[in-house]
Amino acid sequence: MNMIEYSNITKKFNVGTPDEATVFDNFNLKVEKGEFVSIIGSNGSGKTTMLNLLCGSLNIDSGSILLLGKDISKLSEFERAKRIGRVFQDPQKGSASSLTILENMALADNKNKRFSLTSAINKKRINYYKSLLEECEMGLENRLDVQVGTLSGGQRQALALVIANMSDIDLLILDEHTAALDPKSSERIMVLTDKFVKERNVTALMVTHNLRYAVEYGSRLIMMDKGHIVLDKSGEDKLNTSIDDILKMFNQISIECGN
Secondary structure, three states, rough: OEEEEEEEEEEEEEEOOOOOOOEEEEEEEEOOOOOOOEEOOOOOOOOHHHHHHHHOOOOOOEEEEEOOEOOOOOOOOHHHHHOOEEEEOOOOHOOOOOHHHHHHHHHHHHOOOOOOOOOOHHHHHHHHHHHHHHHOOOHHOOOOOOOOOOOOOHHHHHHHHHHHHHOOOOEEEOOOOOOOHHHHHHHHHHHHHHHHHHHOOEEEEEEOOOOOHHOOOOOOOEEOOOOOOEEEEEEEHHHOOOOOHHHHHHHHHHHHOOO
C-alpha cells in the first residue's frame, strides 16, 4: 500500500518575475508504507521543497499529494501535522527552549487531544516519558526538570526525535536532522533514528547530505537533480550500492552541467 503519492506535481517560485524558476514539472513519486527512504542530491535539486510540499509549508501549483490514499493537498500545515512528525536540521526547532524536558513531552503527549482546564502534565505518564528518554542513552531521563535551552544540540535532536514519535503518526520527515551536529552526536542520532523507524514500523523520508548515512541506512535510496529522480534503488540494489557509485553519479551530473 502506498503511504505517499506525489502525482503530476508542478511547483514554481517567483512566478511572473525575471527570477521565475520551475522546481517541479509533472513530478511523480510513490512511497510504500513502511519504507525508509534516504534522499540525496545537490543544492537546488528539489529535496527540501519536496518535503515542504508534503508537510504543507509550501503549496503545490498543480497536481495532488496523497497520504494513505487521501488527498492532503488542500489541508493546512497544522492539519497535516496530526499525521506527520518532522525533525528539522536546526535542533532548536523541535522543542521549546524555555520549557523543561517534562513540559515539552507533556505537550507532545497531548497532541491531537482536546484541550481542557486540567493540568497539562499527567504525573502518571512520567515513568513512560522516562522510558522513552532512556532509549536515547544520553541521561535525559534523569533531567526532566531541566530547561531544554540548556541542552546540547545532540540532546535536543534526540528529544525532538522522541517527541516526533510520541503521537500516532503515519509518516516521519527527517530534514537533514544530523547536519548541524558534531560527528559523535550525528552517529548517535542516526542509530536512534534507525531504531525508532524499525521498532515503530513508521514510514520515513530522510533528506541528507551525508552519503554514508544514505547508503548505510534506510530501505530505499533516491537521488534528485533539477526536480527529477535520477536514481532510485531499493532492496538488493540498494544494499549493493556504494558511496563510490553515488559519487560517480554526482560527478557525471556536474560534468553535464558544465561545472
